[in-house]
Amino acid sequence: MIEVNPNTGVKVVVDPIEVISTEKVLVKVQPGCLWTELVQDGRQIGAVIHGPAEYAFDAIAETEEGALGKSFRGDMGGFKIYVGGTDLHGSSREASHEELLTRDFSSSEAFIECAGGALGLHNMHHDSDIKSSGSPGEGVVIWSDDGV
Amino acid sequence: MYDEEELSDLRKELEEIRQLKESLKAEIAGIRRDSPRPKARPKVHIETPIVDLSGLTESLEVMMEDIGDQIQDSLGNLHDAKERIREKRIFRTARRDRPRMRDSEVEAIPPERVAAYIGPLGSEERLRILDFLKSGGKTFNELEQHTGRTGSSLTHHLNPLVNAGYVIKGEVRGTYYVTVEGSLAYRLSQWLTSRLESEMEGRRYRDDDEPDDDLGGWY
Numbered sequence: 001m002i003e004v005n006p007n008t009g010v011k012v013v014v015d016p017i018e019v020i021s022t023e024k025v026l027v028k029v030q031p032g033c034l035w036t037e038l039v040q041d042g043r044q045i046g047a048v049i050h051g052p053a054e055y056a057f058d059a060i061a062e063t064e065e066g067a068l069g070k071s072f073r074g075d076m077g078g079f080k081i082y083v084g085g086t087d088l089h090g091s092s093r094e095a096s097h098e099e100l101l102t103r104d105f106s107s108s109e110a111f112i113e114c115a116g117g118a119l120g121l122h123n124m125h126h127d128s129d130i131k132s133s134g135s136p137g138e139g140v141v142i143w144s145d146d147g148v
Numbered sequence: 149m150y151d152e153e154e155l156s157d158l159r160k161e162l163e164e165i166r167q168l169k170e171s172l173k174a175e176i177a178g179i180r181r182d183s184p185r186p187k188a189r190p191k192v193h194i195e196t197p198i199v200d201l202s203g204l205t206e207s208l209e210v211m212m213e214d215i216g217d218q219i220q221d222s223l224g225n226l227h228d229a230k231e232r233i234r235e236k237r238i239f240r241t242a243r244r245d246r247p248r249m250r251d252s253e254v255e256a257i258p259p260e261r262v263a264a265y266i267g268p269l270g271s272e273e274r275l276r277i278l279d280f281l282k283s284g285g286k287t288f289n290e291l292e293q294h295t296g297r298t299g300s301s302l303t304h305h306l307n308p309l310v311n312a313g314y315v316i317k318g319e320v321r322g323t324y325y326v327t328v329e330g331s332l333a334y335r336l337s338q339w340l341t342s343r344l345e346s347e348m349e350g351r352r353y354r355d356d357d358e359p360d361d362d363l364g365g366w367y
Contacts, residue, residue, distance in 0.1 A: 026320045056319035062284065066331035073319040 002130060004048055004115045005037045010108045011088070012095035013051070019082050020139060026056040027076070027141050034095050034103055035088060036115050038081065045130060046083040046139060048115035050103060053080060055141070076143050079118035083130055084139010268312035269337055273297065273305040278314065278334040281326035288322055 013033040020027040029035075033051030037044045053076040060069035095108070105111040122142050269275060273295055280286060280294050292298050297305065306324070309315040314330030317323070326334070 022320075024318075024320055058318040058320045058323075060316060060318055060325060062325060063328070066328035067285070067316055067325035068328055069316070071317060071319040 002038065002040050002045075002119065004112050004119065005039045005044070006109070006112050008037045010034055010036050010095045010100065010105075010111045011092035012099045013088070013092050015091040017088060017091040019047075019049075019053075019086055019088065020084070020141060022138060024058045024060075027053060027080075027082075028055075029053045029088070032099070032102070034100065034105070034111060035092070036112055038083065038119075040130060046081065047086060047088055048118060049080045049082055049088075050078065050111070050115070052077070076141075076145075078143070079115065081119065081122055081142040082139055083142070085136040086139070087136045265312070265333065268308040268314060269333060271305060274309055275334065275337065277305060277309060277324075278326055278330055281315065281324060282331065282334070285318065285323040285325045288324070291324060 011034070013029050013031050013035065016028055016030055018026060018028050029049060030052040033049050033053065035047045035049040038046040038048050055072075055074055055076055057072045058069070060067050060071060095111075097107070100107065100111060103111075105114065122144070269278075276295055277291060280291065286294070288302070291306070292302055295302060295305075306315065309330065310317055310324075312330075313327060314333055316325050316327050318325065
């Protein structure tokens with residue numbers, strides 16, 4: 001069963017952290033981001049994050065005759081669902097009421113409710129089955145550019 | 149197909165050319181008759197380099213097609229990627245359908261168009277960067293170490309290569325790669341160098357063997 005865990009509260013990122021950092025993909029979450037745990041059968045498998053983040057993606061294939069492709073970079077606003085190992089805890093602390101208000105959430109409960117809604121909008125339902133990567137920095141981020 | 153009138157014009161032109169050829173022949177024969185025989189000189193066998201430009205452009209086309217084939221072969225191993233970047237396969241199939249440029253069209257390319265492609269290659273540092281990147285993607289630091297240039301001094305040479313599409317920068321790790329176009333441009337530059345060196349060496353060889361007129365044939 002996949003869900004956001006209402007008991008763990010809402011955290012705020014205080015130091016920039018690369019939630020995905022591989023040779024070809026980088027997703028960096030900036031200070032001020034709010035997040036809550038994403039759990040499956042009671043075990044944390046990731047996080048639902050809201051706030052400023054950046055991505056870079058190298059769609060470049062090297063061949064013997066030179067490289068083909070393109071590199072992308074951009075901002076990720078709104079909710080992002082991260083599935084995978086993470087060191088987010090080490091770069092975060094409990095979010096204050098003011099920090100929640102800054103992101104237009106009236107309370108922790110309101111944030112968690114919206115985070116649950118974001119899961120549904122990305123078709124991640126209670127009966128979805130997700131296998132997460134064990135290592136920090138090697139997961140996946142589900143995000144849409146309409147900020148959902 | 150030609151109509152009768154065009155054929156008639158062509159025949160007329162051919163006849164004029166034939167007459168011109170005959171008159172030139174006669175003129176050359178007259179000059180030979182009137183001129184004193186030159187002093188006998190020791191025969192020096194000189195291999196005259198033949199610069200057949202049409203052949204060169206033809207061989208370039210073939211070379212580029214070969215490169216396209218090699219790239220396709222390389223991509224053959226990337227099954228998934230192959231599908232996704234199919235539209236980037238600008239090689240054999242697309243090229244075959246496109247008529248080759250005539251020599252006259254190549255010669256009509258104006259300097260500004262040539263400069264757009266050749267200009268970014270115009271320094272030893274930039275060529276050194278392309279040569280270094282042939283062995284794979286490199287970070288800015290690695291490029292600094294290799295070229296001996298740092299910071300903005302390296303960027304000054306790197307940016308024109310990136311802007312021209314000869315080098316691509318991976319945003320994730322800031323890795324620089326030479327593109328297929330960059331690789332081709334560097335290879336063509338090497339080829340051009342080889343041809344010019346060969347031509348100039350041949351010219352020097354001929355000049356050395358030519359008698360100096362001031363010495364009246366004494367050499």
